[in-house]
Structures are given as structure tokens and as C-alpha cells.
Amino acid sequence: MFLTRLVLINFRNYTHLELELPPGPIVLRGDNAQGKTNLLEAVFFLATTRATFTRAERQVMNWRALQEEPFPYTRLEGRVQRGGRTLQVDITLLPTENGQIHKELRLNGVKKRALDVVGQLNAVLFLPEDIALVTGAPALRRRYLDITLCQIKPAYCRALALYNQVLLQRNALLRQLAERRRGEDQLVYWDHQLAEHGAVLITTRYEAIHQLDQLARQRYRMLSGDDERLCICYAPSFDPENRPAVDYQRPLHLEELWPEQPTPLAVSEVAQAFRQRLERTRREEIARGITVVGPHRDDMHFLVDGVDMTLYGSRGQQRSTALALKLAEMDLMTRATGETPVLLLDDVMSELDARRRRHVMDAMQGVQQFIITTTDWNDFTPQFLARAHRLQVVAGRITPFEAG
Template identity: 45%
Template sequence: MYLKHLSLTNFRNYTRLEIDLPARISLLQGENAQGKTNFLEAIYYLATTRTPLASADRQLISWAAEEDVIPYARLEGLYTRGGEDHTLEMILVKERQPEGGSTATVFRRQIRLDGVNRRALDVVGKLNVVLFLPEDVTLVSGSPEERRRFLDVALCQIDPLYCASLSRYNRVVAQRNALLHQVREGRASPNQLEYWDEQLVKEGAYVLSKRLWATEKLNAHVSEIHPALTGEQERLVLLYRASVAKRPGKEILPVPDGRLEGRGSSGELAEPRLAEAFRRALQEARREEIARGVTIVGPHRDDLTLLVNGIDMTIYGSRGQQRTVALALKLAEVGLMHQQAQEMPILLLDDVISELDRQRGEFLLKRVSQAQQVLITTTDLRYYAPDFLASVALWR
């Protein structure tokens, strides 16, 4: 799997870009603020329909296009997967429409796969990518939301059903929260929650089962990767902390040896057991949820605990340990995608080598060289060995 051609119009600082990309390692060298990160962001956005660097998609439209009658941005990629070529196109448009006595700005996005209009859910996973950023350390040091997003992005690229279920789950949470708020204010009956509880359980149990599955698979990868990064001195274990487990205390799933609570003899997660645990948790939390007006149990409140030699890195890890754990997680994500898709994802590395010591930098470059296509950005070629530079396509 690799991207053969990328076309950008009015995306970030790119007024116009047409570039052919080789199926090998490409190293993009340049000064800061020249658009290297924006280049990788464009590829990631095409593949996942989301940006990790902007709070809203409308921010992706170039400032230079703001003076146009209809400001817009366009991204198009020609990629090869399974020996077949496909095109993926996204158009972002800002339209100014009269509203009362003023003008309102309306944003819309159009997505096409092979020339046919598609929803975002229909194209996620068609082109698999893994993005490495210096900010990846927040996977460890940041909030639980960062770690949930990590699992969700990986799962959405390999399981379309998961992505659809997660989308429905998030909508149910929003609707249930609105109803809880009304119940708290006496404008609705608590009995009305029963329907939304079942919808929440239906989608939430599936989301939870797949996250537990992914945690187990990622554990298998980090058990090999993390010791290699630490000279066999440390061991990383991922534990999924589910808010629907017994409360209070929030039991951790899976258990440290990698088994999953609720596994059946077939090796599949016992989703009905998770659904029943979810129902019990909702019943126990009912009074508190009404008092607060929000849903306090479910996958949207879960976390991924990261233990190194039994110590929680999200709380007690040094900056160096946290960065190493984050690197192990991203490489495990690559392994998971490769395992499930039977093709290596496209790897995007945004100036991450400069954040690593020599040993870890060399380890990372050796691992990513197994991919069919790798795009790396840097401000300084001195971070790379001469033999590595001689083997890559160098862009300045």
C-alpha cells in the first residue's frame, strides 16, 4: 500500500502542490514553517478524515483563499492497495450565506472515492496510515481522552463496523445527556432513560469488546518492542480500565497476563457479558447521573493504563520513559494494522528522530524501513547516518 500522487489546493500554506511519491523511504528536509508538517497532515487527513493538529476542519483552508468568492481547499490522492489504484478526494468549502441582517459562514465537506460521493465512515480504512509526532508523548502524559483516541483511530482503520458503532455510540451519549439534563430539571421522567440505556448498552458493549481485543493485540506487540527499546531492562503492559466494571474501584481489564475477562472458548469476547456489566453499571450510577446531568459510565469514560515494571507511566513516568512508551505504542499500532490488513500502512514521521537518543532513533528507522512507503520530515540531516541518507529519496 502506498500513495503514488498527492494534489493539494489551498490546503494550509499550500496554494498548489502536485507531487509524485515513490514507494520507498522519502526524507523531506527544510526549515521550520515551510510546510513539512502540513504535508504529512494532508496525507493523514485524506486517510482518516480527521486532523490531529487543528480543532476544526475549517482551519485547514488556506488564509490566502479567504479573499476568494467561495474559499475552499481540495486534497486528492492516488494510491495503490492490493495491486489496484484508487483515488480519494476531499473538498472543504466555506460559503457565506445571508442570515437575517447579517452573513453567516457555512462549512461543508465533500468526499469522493474513485469519483463517487461517500460518507467519511465509508472511506476511513481504505488508505491506512500511522503518524508519528513529537507530541505523541501526550499519549502517556495526557488525559484519558488521548489514549481512547489512540485506540479509536487504530480500530477505525481496520474495522469499519467499529467506526460506525463508535459514531452511533457518541450520538447516543449526546442524546442521553440531554435527557438526563431534562430529568434533573424535572422536565422529563427518569423512565424515559430506559430506551437510551439499551441503545447505549448495544453500541457501548461492541465498542468495549473491540477495545479490549485491540488492547490484547497491542500487548502482544509491545511485549517485543518495548524491551528492545530499553535494553531488556523494562517491560510495558497495557491494561484497559473499563468504567462499566464493578464500581467503585473501576476494575482493570484485561488482567496483566493478557487474558480478557469474559473470553469464551472460541477466543471471542463475550459481548453479552459486557452488555450485562454495562446495564448494572448504569443502574448503579442512575442517581448520580441524574444529579450531574451527564453519562458517567461507558467507553467514553474509559482509560488505558500503561505499566512499566508495574509502575503507572501516566502518573509516575519520567519524560524519557513516557517518550519511550509512546514510541512503543505507535510501533505496536503499525504492527496491529499490518497484522489485520496484511499490508503495511503508510508511515508518516514528523521530525521525531530529533526527539530520540541515538539508540532509539536507530531502532525506529530500522523498524519503519520494513514499510513499503515512509515519509519523514526533518530540519537537520545530521540526525541521520550517511548510509541511511544514501538509501532514501531526499527532498529539499
């Protein structure tokens, strides 16, 4: 799939942009602080219906418009070519009187819920700081999984929204129980709800991580050029199959990890295991006033030859792992939707050595459209530039590049 047209009004430093886009490689060049990352963020916003770098959606609204216009609004419009069909995704942000942001989503001109718009355009975003997926905290990896899976599995997206709601309510009740203001019987209802939606998250993550593992393993081998073997393992906050816990602090043998061909987990069985687990942790949860098990505590591990990259990886191994993961994500989406997602690469070339650059460029060959940003045309070969659609950005204005 590919974007054919992008319109941005008051999105970050783009006050008014109308851009026609061809399929194939697109290179956007600009000096620092001109709007390269902002443009990729806008495309990713259209795919996920959410801001990438902030939870406060107000921050993506052009600050001058917010201050100076009587009725400020931000608008993103994307026209997408997908499987012979044309789709139109529009997002409008409006500040409300109580200081909130109202978000209106439209698909082909018709008002829709986020659930119905997420994943109409599929995009994979790769940033130099994505190395934090390997080096950083588990919450980053959960957020990453959620964003990726929401794009390809509507049922996951629904379950995630419900799970988060139930979790809030259940935690509120646990706090009241800790203060002895409520009876324990109410917990049973919330346990059921939590387990039911949580089981959908767990089974989907289990299967998706297994696929990512297979795909990333091939990518990693090509990137690193030797036979180091990458494994991506799901580390659920409790094991639905009650296997002994794995200790990632030491190098592991591959047999100790998850089986090569995991049997798919049944949602009902996982829900039951989850409920049993909640019963066992009930005392602790009431004492602490918080839900201590469940997918909101999940993690995943990246092992190279059995060694956990988060704990022991070299910088180069961590970088290759993050890149392999992103390329695997692209493969996963292609597999799930039958079309390549739009790939958004933010200034990644400067971070990569020659071998990895070549591999990324080779991997791009099969992608219908990708947008790559740079500060310097010299990051690319003349052959590549000759094939690419070249754009340049200065202070939120994009113009075609004219050589000479």
C-alpha cells in the first residue's frame, strides 16, 4: 500500500502542507529542525490515530495557531492506495473549553471510532532511538507490541481498550479494599473481566512474538553477517502453561527457551489460568492496592546466542537487534495484510555501517513505498538517488528537489 496524498494543517511546524506522493522510494532532505521527523510522525499518526512522541495530543497542534487563531484546529488527511482501492483517512483535533482535545476521525468521509480507523493505513516507523526497545524499560516494549498489534488485529485493539478500563476500575476497588471500605465479593466480577480481555492480549502476543522471532532471526543473520542467532522470547507476567520461570540473567541454551513450534493457546484456557493466578495473588493485591499480574506487566527478551541483549548486549548487537525487529515487524504486517506497509525511516542511515546500510537498502526493494529522511544527500548512492523521488524541507515547507 502507499500514500498518494498528504494534507497537514497546523500539525507541528506544518501550517499548511499539500503533498502528492508517488510509490517507491522517497527521500526527504532537510537541515536540523525543519520538519523531517514531524512529517513521518504525521504519517504514523494517520496509521495509528495517535501521537507518537507525546501523550498530550495538544503538543502536535501548531503552537502559533493555538495562540493566535480564534478557532484553532489541526487536521491530517491521507489518501491511501490499498489493494486497488483508494481510502481516505482524516483526523481533526479541536481544543475544547475544558482544556481537552477533541479528536474526530473519518474514514472515506464518514465519522468512525479509532478502532475502525487504526490499520487502514499500515506504517512501520524506524528511528535511531528505537535501540531503546532493546535497552530500555519493559513498558517501552509493551507499548511497541500494542502499537504494532493494534495495526493488524482489530480484536487485539478492542481487548486492549477494555483491559485498560477494567484494570483502572479493579485497581480503584483494590485500593478501597485495602482501606476496608468495600467487600471482597465485588472483586470476582472484575477478575473475570480482567482475565477475559487479558487472555486475548496474551494469546495474541504469544503468537505474534513467535512469528516475529522467526522473521527477526533471518533478518538478524543477514544484518550481522555471521551465524549469531537471535531469539525473541515472550516473557508473560505469569506463564499460562505453568512452566518454571526462565532466568535471563545467565546465558541460556536454546532448549531452555520457548518451543520451536508453540501450540496455539486457547483463549478460554488462558483466561482460566489467569483467574487462578489472580486468586493466588489476591492477598498481596489487596495489601498493595494494585493488580500485580497480567499483560500490563509482560515483557519480551532479545537473546543473541542465548545472551540477553538488554542486560549484556554490545551497542552494535543492540542496534542490529532493534533493526532486525523493525524489519521483522514489516514482514509480519506484510504477512498479515498481504501488502507491504509504508516504511518510515528517520535519519537511520547515518547510524549504520556500510553492511547494514546495504541490507536496509536491499530490504527496501520489495516495499511499495518508503519515506526516508536525511540531512545529507551523500548518505545515499547516486544510483539510489536517481530512482528516488527527492523532496526538501525548509521550515515546514516541502518542495521537490531540483538538481543543479
